[in-house]
Amino acid sequence: MGWLKKVIKEEPEEVPITPPGMPHFIDLAEFSKKRGESRGRGIEIKVAEIDSFEDLRQLSNYVYDGNILILDFSAIMNDDLSMKRIITELKRLVEDVNGDLAGINKNLLLITPKTVSIDRRKVRRGGRGHY
Numbered sequence: 001m002g003w004l005k006k007v008i009k010e011e012p013e014e015v016p017i018t019p020p021g022m023p024h025f026i027d028l029a030e031f032s033k034k035r036g037e038s039r040g041r042g043i044e045i046k047v048a049e050i051d052s053f054e055d056l057r058q059l060s061n062y063v064y065d066g067n068i069l070i071l072d073f074s075a076i077m078n079d080d081l082s083m084k085r086i087i088t089e090l091k092r093l094v095e096d097v098n099g100d101l102a103g104i105n106k107n108l109l110l111i112t113p114k115t116v117s118i119d120r121r122k123v124r125r126g127g128r129g130h131y
Contacts, residue, residue, distance in 0.1 A: 066113045074107035
């Protein structure tokens with residue numbers, strides 16, 4: 001029974017999380033992009049809120065430039081006329097750039113350029129071909 005006490009210790013040993021000489025946290029600011037500075041990696045993901053139809057022109061330029069746009073329209077989702085105009089214009093934009101458009105949830109849209117398609121199948125645990 002003495003050998004069992006050696007194998008199963010009553011108090012677990014403290015295992016250091018970070019190697020000696022390293023800080024105990026990772027500063028994510030080191031990895032984030034500095035404002036206005038391009039990484040040169042190609043496609044960027046832009047997240048924007050839209051308050052009116054007039055905002056759409058500037059936001060559309062991101063997609064024309066080949067970037068992905070996540071559009072939050074919660075500020076105007078109760079304005080049926082504005083929503084209809086914006087959705088109609090976004091459909092034209094997507095057709096123009098041969099891109100893709102899909103709803104993420106009740107107040108977010110994903111707009112992609114032609115180089116990125118949106119798979120509308122949800123990844124579910126245990127399903128065929130999924131994680």
